[in-house]
Amino acid sequence: MGAGHAHVLYRESTSAVHRLPPEVKITAMVLFTVAVVATPREAYWAFGGYAVLVAAVAALARVGPRWLLSRALIELPFVLFAFALPFLGTGERVTVAGLSLSVDGLHGAWNILAKGTLGVLASLLLAATTTTRDLIVGLDRLRCPQVLTQIATFMLRYLDVLVGEARRMRVARVSRGDDPRFLWQLRGFAAGVGALFLRAFERGERVYLAMVSRGYTGRMPAVWQGADAATAGQWAAAATVPAIAVCIAAVAVVLT
Amino acid sequence: MHISNGIIDGPVAAIFGALALAVLTFCVLRGRRDLDDRLAPMAGLVAAFIFAVQMLNFPIFTAGVSGHLLGGVLAALLVGPWVGALCVAVVLIVQALVFGDGGVAMLGLNITNMAIIGTAAGYLLIALLLRVLPRTNAGLAITAFVSALVSVVVASQGFVLEYWLGGTTDLGGNLAGLAGTMAGVHLLIGIGEGLITATTVVTVAKVRPDLVYALRARRPVAPAAPTVPVAGGAR
Numbered sequence: 001m002g003a004g005h006a007h008v009l010y011r012e013s014t015s016a017v018h019r020l021p022p023e024v025k026i027t028a029m030v031l032f033t034v035a036v037v038a039t040p041r042e043a044y045w046a047f048g049g050y051a052v053l054v055a056a057v058a059a060l061a062r063v064g065p066r067w068l069l070s071r072a073l074i075e076l077p078f079v080l081f082a083f084a085l086p087f088l089g090t091g092e093r094v095t096v097a098g099l100s101l102s103v104d105g106l107h108g109a110w111n112i113l114a115k116g117t118l119g120v121l122a123s124l125l126l127a128a129t130t131t132t133r134d135l136i137v138g139l140d141r142l143r144c145p146q147v148l149t150q151i152a153t154f155m156l157r158y159l160d161v162l163v164g165e166a167r168r169m170r171v172a173r174v175s176r177g178d179d180p181r182f183l184w185q186l187r188g189f190a191a192g193v194g195a196l197f198l199r200a201f202e203r204g205e206r207v208y209l210a211m212v213s214r215g216y217t218g219r220m221p222a223v224w225q226g227a228d229a230a231t232a233g234q235w236a237a238a239a240t241v242p243a244i245a246v247c248i249a250a251v252a253v254v255l256t
Numbered sequence: 257m258h259i260s261n262g263i264i265d266g267p268v269a270a271i272f273g274a275l276a277l278a279v280l281t282f283c284v285l286r287g288r289r290d291l292d293d294r295l296a297p298m299a300g301l302v303a304a305f306i307f308a309v310q311m312l313n314f315p316i317f318t319a320g321v322s323g324h325l326l327g328g329v330l331a332a333l334l335v336g337p338w339v340g341a342l343c344v345a346v347v348l349i350v351q352a353l354v355f356g357d358g359g360v361a362m363l364g365l366n367i368t369n370m371a372i373i374g375t376a377a378g379y380l381l382i383a384l385l386l387r388v389l390p391r392t393n394a395g396l397a398i399t400a401f402v403s404a405l406v407s408v409v410v411a412s413q414g415f416v417l418e419y420w421l422g423g424t425t426d427l428g429g430n431l432a433g434l435a436g437t438m439a440g441v442h443l444l445i446g447i448g449e450g451l452i453t454a455t456t457v458v459t460v461a462k463v464r465p466d467l468v469y470a471l472r473a474r475r476p477v478a479p480a481a482p483t484v485p486v487a488g489g490a491r
């Protein structure tokens with residue numbers, strides 16, 4: 001029961017990036033992404049600069065390029081659109097390898113690929129260096145409304161409950177002679193989805209009541225909030241990455 | 257239906273970000289009143305459930321977004337429109353921050369489509385249908401199915417509107433095609449979503465009707481039959 005409080009993407013380590021307080025990392029990541037998105041797409045060199053920044057942070061966090069790139073594949077469904085754009089776009093067209101492609105579409109495809117990939121890499125770096133507990137603490141310290149952090153806390157806590165209940169129900173089905181293969185598992189699962197929800201709720205309610213009886217008031221213990229909140233030095237250290245990114249974006253906007 | 261970075265341009269993303277922030281603030285104010293001891297664990301579970309079902313997604317090739325279940329209507333039925341919208345928003349925020357699912361800079365657009373438009377359209381239909389349809393489990397099932405189906409299609413058209421306002425590549429006449437693809441694919445997703453929503457809500461309503469927010473206003477039609485104690489305690 002005690003397991004599973006760190007999520008699958010978290011990489012255990014004690015690097016400088018891991019030790020930074022979560023609120024600093026969240027802020028830096030969001031600012032970095034906004035700077036990337038605000039960059040004009042014709043400024044190709046700027047995206048090279050961002051990639052170097054991401055690589056530097058990854059090296060500092062001891063996250064290997066292989067881990068990072070293979071996890072970045074999850075964005076594939078989202079950027080597939082990019083590959084359709086050169087065919088769908090309008091305006092001036094060029095011929096590449098016998099295919100008539102729209103210049104605007106090609107730019108659009110590059111835009112989505114570059115910005116999408118950089119955004120995914122930035123969030124993967126945050127995920128690799130921050131536990132879910134820290135993430136909630138970070139959001140709380142950033143003055144995120146308590147209703148939201150409360151829902152987020154329970155969501156992350158109950159994901160394990162939900163997965164655990166689903167596993168128990170599957171074991172129960174199989175031990176009663178159900179022998180599902182591949183897709184046919186879905187049928188048994190779909191038929192039991194309501195029961196799964198209810199079972200998970202009743203278990204979750206017990207978790208909640210146990211928390212309330214131990215003094216939970218809708219906010220995680222003050223010990224979590226106060227301990228090692230970010231110092232000015234840590235803010236300054238983490239600010240270097242978004243600051244460089246904003247400078248690159250500003251130069252790119254001026255130049256194009 | 258997560259929009260990734262770079263598909264919609266900055267100014268439009270910023271406008272929708274401000275819009276989403278304003279609506280969410282209102283939801284926080286209203287939701288705070290709703291969120292009591294019974295609703296807090298339910299809201300968490302609904303969010304976890306939505307998070308889990310949104311993991312199953314597949315690309316819509318010509319539309320730049322992925323198709324998956326949304327869960328807005330399930331949330332609206334079980335925890336009400338205010339907390340429901342917040343649940344979906346929390347799912348989207350965590351996905352964007354940690355899982356790279358949908359761009360962080362596009363969060364406002366994603367929240368507008370899935371958390372706000374989806375839940376609002378769904379809840380309006382729920383409120384209407386629950387009044388019109390008979391007060392039976394079948395009535396509830398139909399309400400859940402229809403609202404979920406419509407809300408998914410309406411939310412998908414939110415993306416088309418945003419692309420029309422600020423798509424980074426001019427598709428010209430293909431915008432109608434985009435709208436058609438989105439509506440068609442989401443009609444199919446909506447059927448799946450409707451079935452899951454209806455099964456889940458009806459199961460919960462049968463066993464623990466007190467947990468269904470949308471049925472709270474409803475007084476029991478007939479006095480409840482005296483319960484017979486069962487070995488091992490009543491459920």
